[in-house]
Every structure is written in C-alpha cells, then in structure tokens.
Amino acid sequence: MSKPVAVTGAAGFIGRWVVDELLNQGYSVISLDDFSNGRRENIEEFHNEPRFEFFEGDIRDEAAIERLINQETAACIHLAAEIDVHESLERPNDHFEVNVVGTRNVLEACRATDTRLGLMGTCMVYDMADSEDGIDETHPVKPASPYAGTKLAAENVAESYYHGYDLPVTILRPFNTYGPYQEVGVVPIFVERDLNGEPLKIYGDGTQTRDLLYATDCARFVVDATFSEAAVGEVLNAGTGEDVSINELARLIASDGRNIEHVEHHHPQSEVPKLLCDPSKAKEVLEWEPEYSLEAGIEELRTWLSNRSNK
Incomplete structure (x- = not known):
C-alpha cells in the first residue's frame, strides 16, 4: 500500500470530495475531523475502504496532528478551518485559534517530517475588483472579515515555512465551491x-457576483496542485472564469x-x-480546467x- 495522504477536515464538504478524489486516484488516506463543521455521514461510504483511515481529532491538539502526520506520510492536505464569515464577526477568537494556531500545528508536524503541504486558502482574502478580466494571484489582498484575515494569516505563516525551512507548500485559493454534501452556501x-x-x-x-466551482472540479484541483512539483511555493486560484x-x-x-x-x-x-476568478495560472501550471458548467453542476x-x- 502506498504511503498515506493526510487530510484535515476530511468530513467537511470539500474534505469529503478531496478524500473521494484521492481514493479514485489510487492514494491511501489517513484523515481527521472534529465534526464542528464536518458531518459523520459525509464519510460513511469510505469506512469499508481499506485505503481509508479516519480518527476524530482537533487541529488545535498537537498530539492529534502528530498522530496524523509522520515519517510515513506522503503529503498533507490541510482543509480544516472555521469557515463562517458572519460567525467570525461575532466570534473572531474561535477563527484565530483554529485557522492560525491550528495551521501552525500542521506546519510544525510537516516540518518535522518534511511532508509536503497543500494549504486550503480562500478567494475571500482578495480586495474588491470590478475588472471583467477576473482576479489573478497578483491581485491585492484586503480581508474584510476575521475569517478572511485568519485565513490570510495562515497562508503567510505557511509561506514563511516555505521560504524559511524550504518546506514544500502550495497555497490553494478556490473560488466559491458548491455541490452535494454542502450544508451552507x-x-x-x-x-x-x-x-x-x-x-x-x-x-x-x-x-x-460569484464564480461558482463544482465540488469535483475543486477536489481535482486540490489534489493535483498538492502533488505538483511546479506548484511548490506558489499561490493558485481555481474557478471557472465566469x-x-x-x-x-x-x-x-x-x-x-x-x-x-x-x-x-x-x-x-x-x-x-x-x-470573478482568473484561473489561467492553474491551467498553465497544472493543465487544470473545470469540467462542469454552472447549469450542469446545479442539475x-x-x-x-x-x-x-x-x-
């Protein structure tokens, strides 16, 4: 059996689809979730899969992260986060503890084991834009909520591990993702x-307006970018361009x-x-393009x- 890929937030909406994509591509998966946002039923279908292992855990718990990420881990895809913009305005400390401190724990475990990391960011970090050309990765950032601020802080810490420790890190910024198993949106x-x-x-x-990306397209982007040598040290958007x-x-x-x-x-x-996403960099670096139109995804x-x- 191949070395497992560690996935945080595996029982969440995008996490569930990332696990599915990893298994479909032949990887083994070891994963955790604390079910604060994820749901047990999201991963029920994987429990009889011998290449899937799950345990309940919190990314703020260093022992749980050390159990998840070790010398045998092929890569880590870090999806666990507090994700509610409105709640972040009411409870900013919760978002800081999970999104910043939790990410620090993941980064430390990856550094100790030299494990490559795909870090889930968010398009909500970008400043407002009116251009019809779409937002590319060089667009200025201006987080408008503690959610966006803590996600950007997590990205910055991850980038410092890439530059300071030569840790293979790729930062992923998919635009608004939708599909089955999503509870909000x-x-x-x-x-x-x-x-x-x-x-x-x-x-x-x-x-x-929103650039709406179907779940399976997002999951394929996350997996492909995490394992791409050309994507190491890069920030990559994913969207439809419409x-x-x-x-x-x-x-x-x-x-x-x-x-x-x-x-x-x-x-x-x-x-x-x-x-509005400009996905041209992901196309150039990964040869990735979305397969679903909005109409097909809604159906x-x-x-x-x-x-x-x-x-």
Missing part, C-alpha cells in the same frame, strides 16, 4: 428551497412561478460585490438533493 440553499416549494431569499440587492449575480443565480434555479425575495443583509460590510446537485429527500 447560496447554491444548495436555493436549490433546496426550490425543491421544497419555498421562496428563494436573497441577502441585499442581489447584484453581488461569474453570475445572485439575482441571476436565483432566476436560473427557481422553478416557474417560484417567488424570489430580497431580505436585509446582516453584515453588509463583509459582502464582496464581485468575485447534479438538484438530483442529489432530490434523491436524499426521498430516502
């Missing part, structure tokens, strides 16, 4: 409300006659008005949610 919320015959509710005026307004997204998802309502935004200061998600509700 505008696309699954809209689709589920539509399936239930409920009105679709939009926070604010709905003119904000954005859609939340108003347009609601109209695309809503069935005939379904109401669309606008409601007050709880934290408008944290809302980024336009997110896949709609089918999955329908099947789940009928079980």
